Amino acid sequence: xxxIDLAKKEIQVKIVYYGPARSGKxxxxxxxxxxxxxxxxxxxxxIDTKGDRTLFFDFLPLNIGKIKDLSVRIQLYTVPGQxxxxxxxxxxxxxxxxxxxxxxxxxxxxxxxxxSLMNLEENLRDYHIDINTCPLVLQYNKRDLLKAxxxxxxxxxxxxxxxxxxxxxxxxxxxxxxxxxFETLREITKITIRSVARKLLG
Amino acid sequence: MDxxxxxxxxxxxxxxxxxxxxxxxxxxxxxxxxxxxxxxxKGNYPLEDVLPLAALSAANFGATAEIARLVGEEDFTLLFHxxxxxxxxxxxxxxxxxxxxxxxxxxxxxxxxxxxxxISDDLLNILMS
Numbered sequence: 001x002x003x004i005d006l007a008k009k010e011i012q013v014k015i016v017y018y019g020p021a022r023s024g025k026x027x028x029x030x031x032x033x034x035x036x037x038x039x040x041x042x043x044x045x046x047i048d049t050k051g052d053r054t055l056f057f058d059f060l061p062l063n064i065g066k067i068k069d070l071s072v073r074i075q076l077y078t079v080p081g082q083x084x085x086x087x088x089x090x091x092x093x094x095x096x097x098x099x100x101x102x103x104x105x106x107x108x109x110x111x112x113x114x115x116s117l118m119n120l121e122e123n124l125r126d127y128h129i130d131i132n133t134c135p136l137v138l139q140y141n142k143r144d145l146l147k148a149x150x151x152x153x154x155x156x157x158x159x160x161x162x163x164x165x166x167x168x169x170x171x172x173x174x175x176x177x178x179x180x181x182f183e184t185l186r187e188i189t190k191i192t193i194r195s196v197a198r199k200l201l202g
Numbered sequence: 203m204d205x206x207x208x209x210x211x212x213x214x215x216x217x218x219x220x221x222x223x224x225x226x227x228x229x230x231x232x233x234x235x236x237x238x239x240x241x242x243x244k245g246n247y248p249l250e251d252v253l254p255l256a257a258l259s260a261a262n263f264g265a266t267a268e269i270a271r272l273v274g275e276e277d278f279t280l281l282f283h284x285x286x287x288x289x290x291x292x293x294x295x296x297x298x299x300x301x302x303x304x305x306x307x308x309x310x311x312x313x314x315x316x317x318x319x320x321i322s323d324d325l326l327n328i329l330m331s
Binding site for chain 1: 204205206207208209212213235236237238239240241249250251253254257261264266268298322
């Protein structure tokens with residue numbers, strides 16, 4: 001649910017990082033949190049288990065300056081990737097304005113990526129959101145592992161598995177190293193704000 | 203449901219919160235939607251702490267709603283956390299909003315609940331108008 005405060009001239013949007021377990025959703029947020037100045041990134045909240053697996057969600061508020069006359073406040077969330085936590089995933093998706101789907105480039109995770117995307121589509125449908133019209137950006141994470149000779153899916157394979165239908169903007173990334181992280185955020189912010197502004201301000 | 207809050211609505215809500223709660227010694231009051239967006243906030247807490255509090259409050263309420271369904275209730279309409287120094291009171295306002303009140307020992311729970319009963323309908327009417 002997007003929110004525009006005309007008194008403060010501020011727009012608030014909610015962007016959720018979705019994807020299979022261990023694909024790097026939390027790592028994306030942590031990278032942004034560490035790389036951004038305190039004027040931009042607020043306090044990050046993580047609710048995880050002892051083994052550093054996300055139990056409920058991570059949350060990072062960003063204040064990224066102005067677009068036209070409105071200050072833009074972005075609330076970034078991650079969902080728990082583990083299959084059993086679907087109720088929690090659904091809860092975090094409530095009121096979502098834009099989605100980053102973080103796919104795991106490891107070849108062994110191919111099916112998990114596809115299942116997670118199907119799960120996203122299903123959960124969105126329960127909120128009457130159509131994945132085809134919702135702002136969406138894909139991120140093919142862990143591309144740095146190519147150098148270490150890990151068997152990775154090619155970009156062509158990932159595109160065919162996950163993006164053939166949507167033709168959404170997609171970025172190669174490594175959330176641990178940091179490349180592609182800002183590009184992903186920049187793109188999802190741009191298309192989400194555009195979609196919200198069109199919806200709310202006409 | 204998306205929301206546009208005009209300056210006039212923001213002022214009216216802030217006035218009610220100020221008059222009924224802040225002037226009676228409550229530490230901080232904020233209104234969030236169930237998606238975690240901070241709609242209005244007033245009080246002494248720094249904004250950088252209020253933002254995560256807003257997100258966690260919405261999540262807390264969402265999780266509690268699931269618990270309610272599991273025990274055969276449609277929803278729990280209020281939540282209360284008691285601490286050493288501070289207490290937190292969460293109340294559902296309509297279907298979409300949560301009023302969160304942070305207060306210390308100087309304010310009684312009874313007063314907070316009385317004030318909430320008094321103002322929730324007014325807040326909802328302003329938000330939905």
